[in-house]
Amino acid sequence: MGEVRPGGQFRPLDDSDPKTVASYRLAARLGSGGMGTVYLSYTPGGHPIALKTIRPELSEDPEFRRRFRQEVQAAQRVQGLHTAPVIDYDTEGAQPWLATAYVPGPSLQTAVAAHGALPVSSVLLLLAGVAEALKVIHSAGIVHRDLKPSNVLLAADGPRVIDFGIARAADATALTGTGVSIGTPAFMSPEQAAGKPITPASDVFTLGQVAAYAGRGSGAYGDGPSHAVLYRIVHEEPDLTGLPDALRFIARCLAKNPEDRPTPEEVITLCQEASHAPLIQSGSWLPEVIGVDITRRVSASAELLAARSKTAEAPTAVPAPVPPTAPVTQPDVRAAGQATPPVHAAPTAFAGPVPPPLPSPAHPGPYAAQSVPNTVPPYHQTPHPQQPQTWHPLPQPRPLPLRPPKNTAGKWLGIGVGTLSALMTLGGCFAFLSSFEGSSGDSANRSGDTGSVSAKPLPDPKPVTYKGINIPLDYYIRFADSPPKPIQDRSPDNNNDADLYYDDVYGEALASRGAKIVLLNNAQKGSLKTCRGETRYADDVSLSQLSKGTQLCVHSSGHIALVTFRGTAPENDPSDYVAVDLTIWRNAEEPTDN
Structure with a gap:
């Protein structure tokens, strides 16, 4: 006021x-x-x-x-x-x-x-x-x-x-x-x-x-x-x-x-x-x-x-005199519940009830300037542009060349020779037939449906580790960023960029827009293989379930991250945040057929 x-x-x-x-x-x-x-x-x-x-x-x-x-x-x-x-x-x-x-x-x-x-x-x-x-x-x-x-x-x-x-x-x-x-x-x-x-x-x-x-x-x-x-x-x-x-x-x-x-x-x-x-x-x-x-x-x-x-009558008691060399000023005038304009002190002591007039505004001095409108944009709450991170799968290797089927004429010639040759031993005949059948089977397997040929497995991406990331309440991080930096969003669960965020909508918890979080038990070793093999997905994990050193696997945006929980803000810290270490395998999830 x-x-x-x-x-x-x-x-x-x-x-x-x-x-x-x-x-x-x-x-x-x-x-x-x-x-x-x-x-x-x-x-x-x-x-x-x-x-x-x-x-x-x-x-x-x-x-x-x-x-x-x-x-x-x-x-x-x-x-x-x-x-x-x-x-x-x-x-x-x-x-x-x-x-x-x-x-x-x-x-x-x-x-x-x-x-x-x-x-x-x-x-x-x-x-x-x-x-x-x-x-x-x-x-x-x-x-x-x-x-x-x-x-x-x-x-x-x-x-x-x-x-x-x-x-x-x-x-x-x-x-x-x-x-x-x-x-x-x-x-x-x-x-x-x-x-x-x-x-x-x-x-x-x-x-x-x-x-x-x-x-x-x-x-x-x-x-x-x-x-x-x-x-x-x-x-x-x-x-x-x-x-x-x-x-x-x-x-x-x-x-x-x-x-x-x-x-x-x-x-x-x-x-x-x-x-x-x-x-x-x-x-x-x-x-x-x-x-x-x-x-x-x-x-x-x-x-x-x-x-x-x-x-009204004038005050009856005289307060302590104003120091003759000291200008005047005044205390805080904040409105209850919010900061409001304070009052201000007079530059010189008045000789009487009417203060002296100030210089005329019509004649500004050399330092007078017109008010500058506030054209500065407000502080951006999100320090990074909020562009969706699109996952691009690695290119698939070219399929192996197919072997052409063998000539069947040789097959019947071999049978004829076996029939006419009385001197061929029974063991030799069995050996010939066994060799023929193996060759014929390999040919059949390789000359089947060309669409079913398997590609070589993809190499595992190299992990990147980031230590000591503090995620404040109502902030999120993106796994594609390097390094991942907390970004503010009051509704991160509705934001496609929120690969990992900290909120308290249903109690303090770590969550992901991918809704694929796995809390690892103490006997499990956090690794890419472990995270790929686990399917006990949850939407979020409550902080009450976590202790220092607890690990979680998070799948989001085509990336896989191992999150190591390091704790929350200390009691004397006015901020509210969680501290984590991250190991990220980018583009580590296999694409799924639609």
Whole structure:
């Protein structure tokens, strides 16, 4: 749910919302997410702030409160130009809350969804600004853990990073399994997705993902089910199709090994080298259409404050003063159940209730650019073209030449000579007749029906072995591919290419579109001869029947494969997949007569 509706109006409070938090009177609801709800309020001097209340479920957990207190105290030390400094907070009350300054600008997520990818000059300034924010955050001993487009706000004088460190407060509480999602799968690092220790290098990886999203209009690892996205993050290379050449250095941030990623300082240097002009954060760093949106939000905040001052008393308590050198920003505003545009921090402190006007959109600066429509196609879920694999039998050898029948005249001549010769012994006669009959029989066999002549048996194809293939849930492989690579298909049983797939339609199982799978017993040795001889075919084999080292024969597309089961994903792996070794005999099945 967005904080500003069409026409510049905020979402009003309803009966479920509180009217005050501590000494702050709430003016409007900005959004809500996994951590809590964000409201718009004002200081006595008229400065807009974003006040986040924590969800009751989290508030009741002692471990969360302890961590939340630590993170808020650490966040107070962060005073960067591109971060959201803490203004006021309460970590001990019945309902903990945190206040930062309100940023009247859209989130990166909202801007890209509405207007498409940003121009290269804007992406370089965005990337350099967020890298500068991470440098300050890491210096305070904090790892953001949840950097994503909805946590990067586009202010008039540069980006603002919000919600740094707060995700850690809920990262290890007992409530993380009750529907509270900590971290966003599409923007996690490989080590975070695998449940490994998180370091500042993890934020650099997600910075690369954020930059790819800004520069091409879609994420570097596609979308779809969370387990599929996480599998690609851990095991596959990013998809940077459509990303301008000037931004290709982003791939360094997306290195699988944390030690291979650049530091935030190095990222800033790379941005400077890729830019044709000095990096200057100003009112013209964004496309004009986004500048108009910022102006509308500034006006909406001022109008709401003016309306409230006529009907309500000002707040009675004064919160902690805003640091004079720190810009303002605001927290996460994700809608419950889905990510929604967050609210944004103001670039400078206002002297009065009405914020200063922004540069006129009619006079864009040298870096202003029109919004680029998002023409980048979505991430292709199937990395290989889905062309049916047609089996072509090997050519049959030419039939052997036939021997012509012997001349029967010699046969009768032999009989006549035997009759007239009285001196021929009985044994010699028998020997002659036996020899004649053998020769006659061979002739008859060879001079029969020429259509029944047998060809030489085909030679066995050479096996090809592939080890350590991980097949995620709802993915399949093709035996004709070399090497076989998992391809996503939510209905692989209806796909003629699915020689072996992993699904859970009737319980977790390995299946084949050829419906010819044989589970070998422990006494059988997996070989081509064994697989050819077995006919105990099944449509699928349940994972409950398999243990490490179990072998299966699979006949599909004219090929025969020996599948050795190696296990499933470990418990701390967010992906769901099976690991197998494959030995494939291609074109090993004899053609059948129709």
